[in-house]
Amino acid sequence: MNTATEGLNDRLIVQEVAPRDGLQIEPTWVETDDKVALIDQLSTAGFSRIEAGSFVSPKAIPALRDGDAVFHRIKRNPDVIYVALIPNVKGAERAMAALADELNLVMSASQTHNRANMRMSCENSLTGFGDIAKRVRGSHVTLNGTVATAFGCPFEGAIDEGRVLAIVDAYLELGMHGVTLADTTGMANPRQVARIVTRVLERIGPDALTLHFHNTRGLGLANVLAAYEAGARRFDAALGGLGGCPFAPGASGNICTEDLVNMCDEMGIPTGIDLVKLLELSRALPALLGHDVPGQLAKSGRNCDVHPVPDYVRSIV
Secondary structure, rough: OOOOOOOOOOEEEEOOOOOHHOOOHHHHOOOHHHHHHHHHHHHOOOOEEEEEEOOOOOOHHHHHOOOOHHHHHHOOOOOOEEEEEEHHHHHHHHHOOOOEEEEEEEEEHHHHHHHHOOOHHHHHHHHHHHHHHHHHOOOOOOOEEEEEOOOOOOOOOOOOHHHHHHHHHHHHHHHHOHHHHHHHHOOOHHHHHHHHHHHHHHOHHHHHEEEEEEOOOOHHHHHHHHHHHOOOOOOEEHHHHHOOOOOOOOOOOOOOOOHHHHHHHHHHHOOOOOOOHHHHHHOOHHHHHOOOOOOOHHHOOOOOOOOOOOOHHHOOO
């Protein structure tokens, strides 16, 4: 099993999710070689965790149908935990065979969204998670349970916080090693985030909690700060701000990795991630995908990237 260690004092841990969550809704097929090259480059940028792909049905997510090949071909960095999204026992077995370090299981707090996303009720999802937990027990992998629509649902609206906490408790009872709270369509606000994170951290430590924010309504980085100040230390983000849930109306991209790392750098919050390398990778995404990406820093540059003084200014006395 990968034994990468993560210091969780002031350091903000970024889990890069572009290879999975970022690419899953791309209309243009990204070649396996290009996926592998992207992950290999991210593996040397200072990340301790990368969500490298998924083992779902190719009919459901055709853009990620090459998950097995990707996991088999990437150059493993021993300091990186490589995470795979799985839907069921079959997916877990495929991911284990491909030597994924961690399996991410997803269930929505919203019954409606879970039926849209997983084609089953929340109760049936939990039953399936129990089967997966039994299958992987004693193996090299760890399990992470994601609570999708934890901060609001595009179909049902507000989600009762007690329900979110009950799902966290259910995950822990199943033996999950970690929990992710996902703002699937960017409905969270900073005060809500701080409140829920505080309550969840009464159940698990910051080393076991991940926050997954979308910037759908422009509050992504504000929500990160609220969660960080409440004690959370691990966050999902996607290079270029890619991604979005294909089963949730209006779900624009994840928070942008380079924008997040830049904010941390400016505020003196350590991440251990090479921002210059991130910008190089992000600026190559439009050519790879055939369209512009939402990230802002790649367009504007860092604060320290000053511009030449215009000639006419030099002549002013």
